[in-house]
Amino acid sequence: MVSIGTCVLGLNPRVALAVDDGCARAEVDAAMTAGADILEFRIDRFQDMSRAHVLDVLGRCNGFPRIGTIRSRLEGGGWKDTEKARLDLFEAIMSHVEAVDIEIASSRINRQVVECAACQGKTIIGSFHDFHGTPELEVFQAYIQQARDLGVRIIKFAAHCSTRAELCRLAGLLLNNTDKHLIVLGMGNEGRISRFLFPALGSLVTYTFLGTPSAPGQASLDETLHILDLLYERNK
Numbered sequence: 759m760v761s762i763g764t765c766v767l768g769l770n771p772r773v774a775l776a777v778d779d780g781c782a783r784a785e786v787d788a789a790m791t792a793g794a795d796i797l798e799f800r801i802d803r804f805q806d807m808s809r810a811h812v813l814d815v816l817g818r819c820n821g822f823p824r825i826g827t828i829r830s831r832l833e834g835g836g837w838k839d840t841e842k843a844r845l846d847l848f849e850a851i852m853s854h855v856e857a858v859d860i861e862i863a864s865s866r867i868n869r870q871v872v873e874c875a876a877c878q879g880k881t882i883i884g885s886f887h888d889f890h891g892t893p894e895l896e897v898f899q900a901y902i903q904q905a906r907d908l909g910v911r912i913i914k915f916a917a918h919c920s921t922r923a924e925l926c927r928l929a930g931l932l933l934n935n936t937d938k939h940l941i942v943l944g945m946g947n948e949g950r951i952s953r954f955l956f957p958a959l960g961s962l963v964t965y966t967f968l969g970t971p972s973a974p975g976q977a978s979l980d981e982t983l984h985i986l987d988l989l990y991e992r993n994k
Contacts, residue, residue, distance in 0.1 A: 760911055760939050760962070762881050763823035763856030765795050767912075767939075770992045771957035772796060773982060774825065774965045776972040779804040779815045785968055786819055793983045793992070798825040798965065799855070800972055801847070802836040809850050816854040825883065826855035833861050833887040834973070841866045849874050857881035859914065862905050872909050884910030889945065889974070892917040892924035898931050902938055912962065914941040916973060919949035928952060932959040943973070950975040954985045 760767050775794040777786065786797065797819055801812055816824065828844050829835020837844055845867040848858060852874055860871045862884045875882045884905035886898075898915060905913045919925045925944050929952075932942050942961045944952035953964045953976070965973065966982040977985070986992060 765823040767962040772963045774798045774963050776967040781968045796823045802829040824855040825857045826851045827859040859883040883912045885914040888917045912939045916943040918946045919944040945974045
């Protein structure tokens with residue numbers, strides 16, 4: 759069993775809400791009351807990524823389970839500064855979030871981020887994103903091994919699906935790794951259904967958004983909650 763703050767994962771499909779610094783606290787409160795479980799702060803999409811502003815935004819949502827994500831441009835994020843500056847910001851936010859998301863392939867800083875998070879008792883999500891296609895299962899297995907060697911607690915995979923065969927490949931990834939604490943998401947139109955069905959196969963979290971989508975094929979909060987409520991008996 760793993761958790762992000764007070765949110766226990768694995769019992770029910772959990773919903774992470776991606777937000778940036780343009781979302782008002784009232785919007786966040788309404789979304790969490792409606793049924794979202796976790797806030798993912800996409801800091802790489804903030805209009806102002808200065809340390810003071812980022813900490814102020816995180817502080818406004820104290821009390822909710824929070825993931826701090828500073829996504830690399832190499833995996834679809836908006837971070838434009840150096841890796842040293844990204845590491846410094848990860849270290850600055852660590853005491854203001856319950857979890858951090860760092861790319862498994864970010865070899866220049868991922869070990870330091872994991873060590874910093876572990877020292878403060880934060881949950882570590884190691885992620886991999888492919889916006890162009892779905893790799894073969896051997897590629898995913900190699901990333902799983904890398905993540906485990908790093909000390910990552912939760913492993914997140916998001917890959918673009920152009921065919922039903924690619925969607926099934928992601929499903930197979932889940933079914934073959936039921937003990938690995940995976941989050942698996944298909945992006946694009948063909949992958950859209952994964953956001954609702956993969957929790958039944960063991961994917962711990964599905965993602966939605968406030969404002970603009972953070973990934974292709976992502977459904978709105980209202981749509982996500984409606985479909986999950988039809989498919990599952992979710993308990994906060």
